[in-house]
Amino acid sequence: MKARITVTLKNGxxxxxxxxxxxxxxxxxxxxxxxxxxxxxxxxxxxxxDKASAEGKLNDMCEKLLANTVIENYHIDIL
Amino acid sequence: MKARITVTLKNGxxxxxxxxxxxxxxxxxxxxxxxxxxxxxxxxxxxxxDKASAEGKLNDMCEKLLANTVIENYHIDIL
Structure with a gap:
């Protein structure tokens, strides 16, 4: 399963x-x-x-590593 | 007018x-x-x-600055 995660800075x-x-x-x-x-x-x-468990895993990855949730937003697209 | 340019490495x-x-x-x-x-x-x-001229301008920006077209692909989305 392929996914694209887009990480952008929060407004401000x-x-x-x-x-x-x-x-x-x-x-x-x-x-x-x-x-x-x-x-x-x-x-x-x-x-x-499984799409749901993939989404959960990707969410975890963002929270733990891929995004700095203090200053960044992330968006997960399962392709 | 807002646009999103996605720049990714070419395969290989x-x-x-x-x-x-x-x-x-x-x-x-x-x-x-x-x-x-x-x-x-x-x-x-x-x-x-004007969407068409915006697209042309954005294309120019990618070719000249935003992407290294030797190793990168770029995709323009007018939002």
Whole structure:
């Protein structure tokens, strides 16, 4: 079973990476860029075949390792 | 206009970050993890209101800055 986990910063948390990209885009001549925020996607392949238990396991993985839940949100998509 | 750009490594390209996550998950006791690959998501807010020209601009941004097209694929979602 394949899943995609998307981890993004919570609203209000400063994103220096996003600001750097925004500045670089401006320097390259791209105007009209109001805001840029960067997150990560983690594609995981599990041996698990049961969707519910896979979801539970992925949730655990996010809570324990993949996301810093103080400043990040995560979203799990079972593909 | 808001868009999400997802940048992932092409198949066959070694992903040390993914391997590190895979190892850490194993160390935390998560079994049955066959493969892990990490990419990035970039959320961009454009002043542009025309969808076609926004898509063209975003494509340019990916080709010039946001993705290393030698080893990475990118996907543009206009939200």
């Amino acid at each position: 948390v400063l994103d220096p990476q996003g600001k750097a990209i925004e500045g670089a885009l401006g320097a390259l001549g791209f105007d009209g860029v109001n805001d840029v925020r960067q997150g990560k996607v983690i594609d995981i392949e599990l041996a698990e075949s | 390209v070694l992903d040390p970050q993914g391997k590190a996550i895979e190892g850490a998950l194993g160390a935390l006791g998560f079994d049955g993890v066959n493969d892990v690959r990490q990419g990035k998501v970039i959320d961009i807010e454009l002043a542009e209101s």
